[in-house]
Amino acid sequence: MSRHGYFEPEESIAYQSGEDVMHTLMTIAARYIGANPPHPPVYRVTRPGPVRKTDDHRYCFPVGELFPGMRQEQKVYAWAKLWSDSEHDFIFHVTCFGPLRIYHNGIAAYGSAIDEEYPALPLLKLKLRLLKGWNDFVLEFSCGQHGSGGLFGTGSRKNKPLHFIVPSLEREGEEGWLYTEPLDAPLLKIPAGPLREEVTGVRWLPRQEESGAAPPKGQLARMYGLSSGMSAYAWTKINGTYCGREPVMISGEAFSPVEFSVDGQLVFRQERAGTFRFELQLSPASHNLTANCLCGEQAWGFRLDPASLALLTPAQDVKGYSGKWLYLGPFQAGQEIDLAACQTMKQTVRSGTDEEVYWRTELQDGEVRPFLENEWFGRWNYPLGVTLYGLLQLGKAGHRPDIRDYVLDHIEFASSRFSYSLWDRARYGAAGLNNQLSHIDSLDDCGSFGATMLLAGQERKLEGAALTAAHIADYILHRQDRLEDGTLYRKVGVSRTMDNTMWCDDLYMSIPFLCRYAHWSGDGKALDEAARQVLLYKKYLYIPERQIMSHVFDVERGQPTLTPWGRGNGWVLFSLSELLTVLPHEHPSFTALLQFYWELCAGYLGLQGRNGLWHQVLTDPESYEETSCTSMFIYSFARGVRLGWLLDPEPYSQAVLRGWKGLTRRSIDKQGNVYGVCRGSSYAFSNQYYKHELSWNLNDTHGIGIVLLAGLEAMSMQDWQVHAPAAERVGTAAKPGSRTP
Incomplete structure (x- = not known):
């Protein structure tokens, strides 16, 4: 990292285009869209059979059930290949039903120990270095004390739901695995690379068509x-x-x-x-x-x-x-x-x-x-919900129907295939697209993207959106786990360490959707629930002496972590600003929510860094300058100034300008790359995890959309300040009879 930030000053977008906010936003959008063209799905042959995916997107090899007469000395092999766009380390998850060896590109990469050969044990993590291009995998199963077979596949079912491809030249392009019957002797050579099946010296299942068969006519x-x-x-x-x-x-x-x-x-x-x-x-x-x-x-x-x-x-x-x-x-x-x-x-x-x-x-x-084999286009996950929200608003504000249509096409790619993906999951074990939407088990899976889908639906009718929205609303309102007082929480997390926790992130995963669903459906109870959840989260996560939020509340321990993570706090203020924008002033919770907004704004205002950006650990100026939380604070401050929520708006107006200036000089380069966006997090009771272990990614989708929204809201604030009458440029939200525009 340069002493000036993530790059040299001459490489910044500000050096290239000065104070032209719209040019900056269009440059970011052009880079993102150019890197993520709107490719359709890839269609592949799949042969339903005993080797299939499970809910966690790993493949199950039920060797013991397939070959109950398999003898102790015999071996069964499974063979497939996996594409990688780049060389990188990847963690696979393994469960052994019996003895298992794994070969990667012909080289032994794992051999089970006897105390690992039991299906009830916790899964094993196997880190392998994937090469750019095709990677061959061969699994060797033997009989053990508890059986034979196993589970193998992605270690990230939410973000990387990998599917393997049949590796032989005869079946090039099919999804799935080849496997053998029990063999009396090990393979003389582990297959790797493009080969015909006959070259391996064994017969692979599932069988292909028998050339000499006499099927019925037609x-x-x-x-x-x-x-x-x-x-x-x-x-x-x-x-x-x-x-x-x-x-x-x-x-x-x-x-x-x-x-x-x-x-x-x-x-x-x-x-x-x-x-x-x-x-x-x-x-x-x-x-x-x-x-x-x-x-x-x-x-x-x-x-x-x-x-x-x-x-x-x-x-x-x-x-x-x-x-x-x-x-x-x-x-x-x-x-x-x-x-x-x-x-x-x-x-x-x-x-x-x-x-x-x-x-x-x-x-x-x-x-x-x-x-779905695109990196981002057509994918449904919560960071992309924010990315597309920013692009959609930019397309409208910048009079760019091409950007707007790109967003609508991305969303409709997912929503129009929602019903299909439910069927696909039921038939094949895990869906080949919409992996999160077809298997909702957390707010992350549905709320953020669903909120953007409802907003996009105001532009044109999106195929499948109504059914998808109803499904999401039912999950949030009736099926997501709650504490006894009704607070949304994670009874079961993505990993066991995340079980029984409450994350401030989840306000964004629920509140904007509930707000837009209330408008879309006419169901005012959804808006009431949004207001209730914000105040409940305040009870568990607010740090009053700092006027900021703890990242996580550990339900088992009954205490908050007291870690002031930047983006987690950003999600809270961002969500609260979305709620205040649509909540009627006469709503019973409006005053309490506005008071909460004031308290948070005051806390965050005092933590803005010397370069205009906020830090990864808000209270630690030695932690790195973090782009996504900075953008969310800019957005929420600017909206508060423009909509009259702040009784003394001037300090916040200045914070917005300083923040945007910092972003364009230190976080966005002249090619539209966005730096300093914290990657997806776990949680800890120590700030050291966030400061030293939770690093940032280039062009991470957690940050692209909110940078766009921050710039748009800063522009709107400045435009309002120029054109609004002086009487309107003071806080009016708390005054009786005032109305939010």
């Missing part, structure tokens, strides 16, 4: 069996290269009745088995081609002649599948479904057997699943 009969009165859909696209001047010829053989449609319009019907041929005059563009096939007595499906097949292109690229058709079914013949909606691949549909179904391939048990 691909749908192989997939769904023969069932009279049922139908199914096949979907592909006609390559636009072949459309335009000349008619497109489609020919082949039907094994049962079939109807072909182009872009939803029926173009050909074959009412019995036999060959067919029809012409299409199409515009020069790609077109959806669907076939609705009725099950026959002895066959079900169709095939196209090679010349016609060559005209087609897959309707959706699916990794691990080289075929051109996707399939959906089975349905009762004549059952109406919204096929166009299904072709968005965002939802399941109820089948003729009263089950929810999704697209699949012709491969044996080869089902299609979407996976």
Whole structure:
């Protein structure tokens, strides 16, 4: 770190653009959006089977159940690969049901001790150095005193819900693991790198299609069996290269009745088995081609002649599948479904057997699943809730519909697939996208992002948002753990050390959502609950002699940690300012909440650093200057000045300007990179953890959005100070009859 801060003064955004706040904000936004393009999900083949994910996104290998006759000297191997965008250390979690060895890129990385080979023991942490690109993993299972098998996978189910990929060349792109039957001798060489399965000298499961088998006639009969009165859909696209001047010829053989449609319009019907041929005059563009096939007595499906097949292109690229058709079914013949909606691949549909179904391939048990493989775009988590909040407000204030639409598309990526992700989790053990939204077990999983979703919904109707919002509201209001007095707390944390704790962070994970849900639903009880929670948290976490908040209250010990963590305090004031903005002045809790706001503001004002920034440990000026808490204090002070909450606004107005000046000189460089944002935290009773162990990240999403919001609110404050009548520039919120704009 430079003696001037995180970089040299000449590298700062202030050196480049002076006091132009909007330019600074647009530079930050451009860098973020450019680094996180709006890629769609990646679709992969998954074969449901005994090796599947559990709720914590680790894969379970039930070797003992799969092979109950496995002998003591035999071994079972599992093989997969994992992509890494960079070389870095990563912690995996391991549970041993019996003896287990783990190989990483062909080299032994772990061998279990006998006292670790028991499934009831706490999970083990295994730190490995992932290489950039593909990393091969091989697990070797043996029989032990308590059984055989284990659990292996990500050590961070919330933030890094890793999925492994089948490593062999024959099945390139499929999600999941290969595994062997019990072998009498160890593998002569641990496989690593791109290999064909036959090169390893053993046979891998799940089995691929038997080339010599004689299945029932027709691909749908192989997939769904023969069932009279049922139908199914096949979907592909006609390559636009072949459309335009000349008619497109489609020919082949039907094994049962079939109807072909182009872009939803029926173009050909074959009412019995036999060959067919029809012409299409199409515009020069790609077109959806669907076939609705009725099950026959002895066959079900169709095939196209090679010349016609060559005209087609897959309707959706699916990794691990080289075929051109996707399939959906089975349905009762004549059952109406919204096929166009299904072709968005965002939802399941109820089948003729009263089950929810999704697209699949012709491969044996080869089902299609979407996976989120973007670092940030499309992901649902609480830091991104704040990031998108800032980008949304910037898009509106800066008259940039492209930024606004980027935000709406990100949110809708998640909300439109909410229902699907619940089904995906139920079917496969853990969802391939919406990993937190589909498995809400904390306020972190839902409140922050949900609040931004409700705000974004005022811009346009977001698919799935209403159902998602209702689900979140039910969780916060009725299912989140509470103390006897109703205070929200964490009975079960992400790790056992976090069990039975209350975090001041959780005010932001609940209050803004409750405020916006009250407006969206018309349910005033949600706003009442927001007000009640703030005052309850004050009871447990407020440090009156400092007029600031403790980070955590340990419920088991019955005491606060008394650690004045910067961002934790920022969340509190940020949340309180969001609540005061919408809470009617006549609300019974308004006066108490405004008083609390005054007390906190006074405490934080006195702790602003000499460079205008606040510190990681608020009371320790030797701890690093922290960007996210600085931004939240700027935002909350500026809003208080502008909305008349402060009886003596001048010191806070000056603090806002000093804070913003500090950010642009010490935390934001001329490329729009944001420095000094504390990474996600655990907690401690000692300030030393926050000062020395809890370091900062570059461009951490905990800070990008709130920096944008701070700049916007500072601009609004200054604009109000210029244009508002002098009588309005004093605190009015506490005066009877005053109104919050």
